[in-house]
Amino acid sequence: MTMLLDVKDLRKTFPGHTGLFGNVLDRVHAVDGISFSIGEGRTLGLVGESGCGKSTVGRALLRLIEPSSGSILFQGNDITHLPERELRALRRRMQIVFQDPYSSLNPRQRAGDIVAEPLKVHGIAAAAERRVLTEALFARVGLTARQMALYPHQFSGGQRQRISIARALSLGPRFIVADEPVSALDVSVQAQVINLLMDLQVQDGLSYLFISHNLAVVEHVSHDVAVMYLGRIVEYTDKATIFAQPLHPYTKALMAAVPVADPAVRRDKKHVMGDVPSPINRPPGCHFHPRCPIARPQCLRDEPVLREIQPGHRVACHLV
Amino acid sequence: MLPVLEVSGLTTVFQTRSGLVRAVQDVSFSVNPGETLAIVGESGCGKTMTALSLMRLIPSPPGRITGGTVKLDGIDLLALDDAGMRRMRGSQIAMIFQEPMTALNPLFTVGRQIAEMISLHEGISRRSANSRAVEMLQHVRIPAPERRAREYPHQMSGGMRQRAMIAMALACKPKVLIADEPTTALDVTIQAQVLDLIDDLRKELGTAVVLITHDLGVVAEVADRMIVMYAGRKVEEGTTQNLFAAPSHPYLQGLMASIPKFGAQEGARLKEIPGIVPPLNNLPPGCAFAPRCPAAIGPCTETRPPLEMKRQGHAAACWVA
Numbered sequence: 131m132t133m134l135l136d137v138k139d140l141r142k143t144f145p146g147h148t149g150l151f152g153n154v155l156d157r158v159h160a161v162d163g164i165s166f167s168i169g170e171g172r173t174l175g176l177v178g179e180s181g182c183g184k185s186t187v188g189r190a191l192l193r194l195i196e197p198s199s200g201s202i203l204f205q206g207n208d209i210t211h212l213p214e215r216e217l218r219a220l221r222r223r224m225q226i227v228f229q230d231p232y233s234s235l236n237p238r239q240r241a242g243d244i245v246a247e248p249l250k251v252h253g254i255a256a257a258a259e260r261r262v263l264t265e266a267l268f269a270r271v272g273l274t275a276r277q278m279a280l281y282p283h284q285f286s287g288g289q290r291q292r293i294s295i296a297r298a299l300s301l302g303p304r305f306i307v308a309d310e311p312v313s314a315l316d317v318s319v320q321a322q323v324i325n326l327l328m329d330l331q332v333q334d335g336l337s338y339l340f341i342s343h344n345l346a347v348v349e350h351v352s353h354d355v356a357v358m359y360l361g362r363i364v365e366y367t368d369k370a371t372i373f374a375q376p377l378h379p380y381t382k383a384l385m386a387a388v389p390v391a392d393p394a395v396r397r398d399k400k401h402v403m404g405d406v407p408s409p410i411n412r413p414p415g416c417h418f419h420p421r422c423p424i425a426r427p428q429c430l431r432d433e434p435v436l437r438e439i440q441p442g443h444r445v446a447c448h449l450v
Numbered sequence: 451m452l453p454v455l456e457v458s459g460l461t462t463v464f465q466t467r468s469g470l471v472r473a474v475q476d477v478s479f480s481v482n483p484g485e486t487l488a489i490v491g492e493s494g495c496g497k498t499m500t501a502l503s504l505m506r507l508i509p510s511p512p513g514r515i516t517g518g519t520v521k522l523d524g525i526d527l528l529a530l531d532d533a534g535m536r537r538m539r540g541s542q543i544a545m546i547f548q549e550p551m552t553a554l555n556p557l558f559t560v561g562r563q564i565a566e567m568i569s570l571h572e573g574i575s576r577r578s579a580n581s582r583a584v585e586m587l588q589h590v591r592i593p594a595p596e597r598r599a600r601e602y603p604h605q606m607s608g609g610m611r612q613r614a615m616i617a618m619a620l621a622c623k624p625k626v627l628i629a630d631e632p633t634t635a636l637d638v639t640i641q642a643q644v645l646d647l648i649d650d651l652r653k654e655l656g657t658a659v660v661l662i663t664h665d666l667g668v669v670a671e672v673a674d675r676m677i678v679m680y681a682g683r684k685v686e687e688g689t690t691q692n693l694f695a696a697p698s699h700p701y702l703q704g705l706m707a708s709i710p711k712f713g714a715q716e717g718a719r720l721k722e723i724p725g726i727v728p729p730l731n732n733l734p735p736g737c738a739f740a741p742r743c744p745a746a747i748g749p750c751t752e753t754r755p756p757l758e759m760k761r762q763g764h765a766a767a768c769w770v771a
Contacts, residue, residue, distance in 0.1 A: 179637035286726045287493075316492035316664065318723035321708035325719050343637065350710035350720065373712060387642035389667030391709055393690045405607045405640065421639075 133167040140200035160186040162361035173338040175352030182358040188307040225298035229310035231290030235282040242278025267296040288319035360417040367443040453480035460518035469731040473499040486659040488673035496682040541571040544619035548631040550611035554603040561599025586617040609640035681738035688764035698771040
């Protein structure tokens with residue numbers, strides 16, 4: 131299978147605390163050497179709790195933030211150090227949809243202008259033609275041409291997310307980073323947006339990096355799943371395997387913690403204790419060891435590497 | 451068993467520039483001691499406004515409770531004067547919120563805030579209130595409670611702050627705890643810890659819990675009974691077991707079908723509820739859900755269906771069900 135996106139050893143650190151003279155005292159290892167790839171028409175679900183670095187990954191792929199090291203290959207080209215001028219052309223093919231449809235749309239722009247903006251910026255079409263294209267985009271995401279004249283505040287949350295999706299689609303991208311795209315929506319509306327994203331994938335052969343903390347949603351939309359903890363991927367395999375046979379203790383804990391909408395299913399009350407440690411001051415060895423029910427002395431000392439346990443199933447744990 | 455909390459005909463409205471918004475309309479329910487009742491619904495359904503009405507914390511103006519009674523052990527909270535209500539809050543009925551950072555005072559240590567509550571209601575000395583505060587922090591399983599009591603809210607993680615708020619809410623052993631989306635802002639592993647904590651404390655102290663949530667998974671996990679709200683009204687009520695086994699209102703059926711489930715068929719589409727929640731100042735005549743309802747028939751758009759017993763322990767407001 132040809133890979134649309136191939137990421138190798140991606141890292142991103144941010145300065146943490148700074149001293150009196152602006153010298154950096156410590157660094158936040160937001161993304162700490164992760165590798166993955168996404169094929170044409172496929173969805174990789176990236177799962178993890180707040181602060182695990184999953185959103186940083188999404189932004190680094192689009193070069194909205196500069197990666198500290200590693201490489202990003204998109205359609206076979208290394209885009210890790212692409213100069214600003216060429217980035218614009220790249221963004222015709224890679225787009226992002228954010229979690230919060232309230233803050234990612236300009237409140238003073240009409241919905242139609244928001245969606246047409248990328249066409250204008252990229253000089254794709256003359257004004258009249260842009261209008262036709264925008265109308266078609268509105269229809270694709272289930273909005274009406276009449277709604278093009280309205281402002282973002284006149285739409286519901288789900289409709290705003292449709293506007294964001296139409297905007298992302300306007301340049302005909304091959305790849306979309308969907309960063310918690312349904313987390314701010316009510317469940318009845320969440321289903322509408324998930325179905326829309328999946329329909330678009332089938333129609334256009336789009337690839338997604340689907341970032342979410344919601345395991346059930348990730349299971350629904352993904353082909354492959356990577357679980358992140360404190361900047362690293364701890365488990366990475368296809369969807370069916372990870373849900374049927376999770377191997378990393380953190381993946382198991384995450385799955386056990388999800389409340390199941392069925393009163394007959396009683397959750398096992400043995401869950402992970404404690405909080406997620408700060409990404410500035412990560413525990414040595416395996417970062418999960420302070421919360422891990424099966425940690426051994428080795429886990430406090432040595433960093434586990436992500437290794438292939440079974441064909442296509444990678445786990446970073448000494449005890450698997 | 452006599453219910454500890456009996457809400458009857460509760461109605462809360464807001465005067466806005468675009469007209470009168472009926473946030474809560476004629477809502478009735480009761481909760482037994484030690485029971486967990488969940489109030490479920492999507493944004494704008496009135497579940498939080500119901501909770502705030504019980505606590506008499508509706509911002510007024512523009513809000514106003516225009517009808518109904520809220521009886522706590524037989525005392526109507528809505529009939530109390532402000533001083534009387536202040537004595538009830540915290541000691542008899544307490545509330546925890548989604549975002550503990552907005553409910554805790556950032557300028558005082560967590561220990562002092564808990565102690566202040568205890569000494570206010572029980573008139574005990576500062577020293578014994580302080581040691582009670584530490585006890586409470588230990589009770590909610592905060593490690594090193596003496597040290598944590600001397601910390602400020604910003605020094606704690608989200609899960610820790612939620613525990614501290616639970617400690618404060620339960621310090622005076624209230625009969626009723628209202629928990630408004632208590633775990634929505636938390637990560638799932640922390641959510642599991644906090645849900646278990648609330649449940650354990652409920653059993654230990656016999657507190658009745660009114661849990662406000664949009665998450666049906668959370669409801670299935672902890673609630674004995676549930677009520678479903680839509681557009682300010684109660685549309686379904688019953689035991690959690692019954693409602694999950696056989697939801698009778700098309701709205702609850704739609705909600706349940708729209709949640710992605712583990713192990714579902716590859717590429718299967720989620721069931722959608724078409725359309726959006728109607729604005730509360732412009733509700734359709736008849737059933738508020740009718741415009742989105744796949745089962746709607748003639749009378750649904752004309753006359754509002756009353757809440758009726760559909761079978762033992764299961765009531766719904768629907769002409770079709």
